[in-house]
Amino acid sequence: MARSNEAISDSSVVVKRPSRWTRARVVLSSMWAHGTGRFSLIVLGIWVVVAIVAIFWTPLPLNYSNGFEAWQGPSLRHWMGTDGTGADAFSWLMSGSTVNLIIAVTTVLFTAVVGLLMGSIMVSRSTMLSHGAVVATDALISVPTVLIALMLAAPFGATVKGMIFACGLGYGLNLARVARPSMMLAARSPYVESARANGASAVRVFFAHIIPNAKPVIIVQLSLSAATSLLAEAGLTYLGIGVPSGEPSIGRSISTSVGLISIHPTTVIWPGLVATVLVVAMNLFGDSLRDALDPLRNPALRRIGQPQHDQANxxxxxxxxxxxxxxxxxxxxxxxxx
Incomplete structure (x- = not known):
């Protein structure tokens, strides 16, 4: 019996690496199966759709204003009412969602570049370089993002680029500092030493072995940076160093009406409610994505990576x-x- 089983070829086990599409489908299905993941996907999906539609169409033109319709409440013509100039609040909020989506995505990308660059220096094999990067990061993190934005606004004025640079720099340094323990643990592991002994370059080791081990921390921090960038935009715009006057954004919709919140509260409630829901959705999205990408927490992800037996064998x-x-x-x- 033993000899009969040994006669069967080992080729009966066919190891198939799942495609990226299969992996993405499993991850999205796992996120959709949980309430928090479903909520975040629905909210962020609506945000993306509205932002794209607002590029080509809004209920009323942004340059439309009618003094006789100032501070009106919600109606069939103005779904969220009007502001002090008679402009349609819903149209401005739609266009503002496009600007905020661009700010969030750009901030996340810039945060990832700064964070991974500083993280690679922090886990360098050079002790002097690693300690120097840690000290420099701790010193720069102590500088508030608002102060960086003020320093950039002095020579360049209130621009979206300056706000993105200030947010991305601050969040990127924080990402590097938070992810450093996980990166250090991976950099000192036996399999990384083995990869280096086999001639793997420092860049390959960092992207193929170190980053995957710090992926849960990185995902959460990037989702947090996207959510915080929306709050930072509202705060910096209110201070006059964010989105320039005349350009739509969620922060601009809040700042133009916050002075009269006790008289006309709906003009502030709507953009404030949208900002709150988006911030919560982005935070939940990061947590759900982290859990869905973790094979230890997602059994479906483990199953697609297991060896499959050929049917004939x-x-x-x-x-x-x-x-x-x-x-x-x-x-x-x-x-x-x-």
């Missing part, structure tokens, strides 16, 4: 096992008769 295994079982039973019966 599996049937052959079954036939051999049946024959062996029948033979063993006959031998037992023959021994019993004797």
């Amino acid at each position: 599996t049937a052959q295994h079954a036939s051999v096992d049946d024959i062996a079982t029948t033979t063993d039973m006959k031998e037992v019966q023959h021994a019993a008769h004797q």
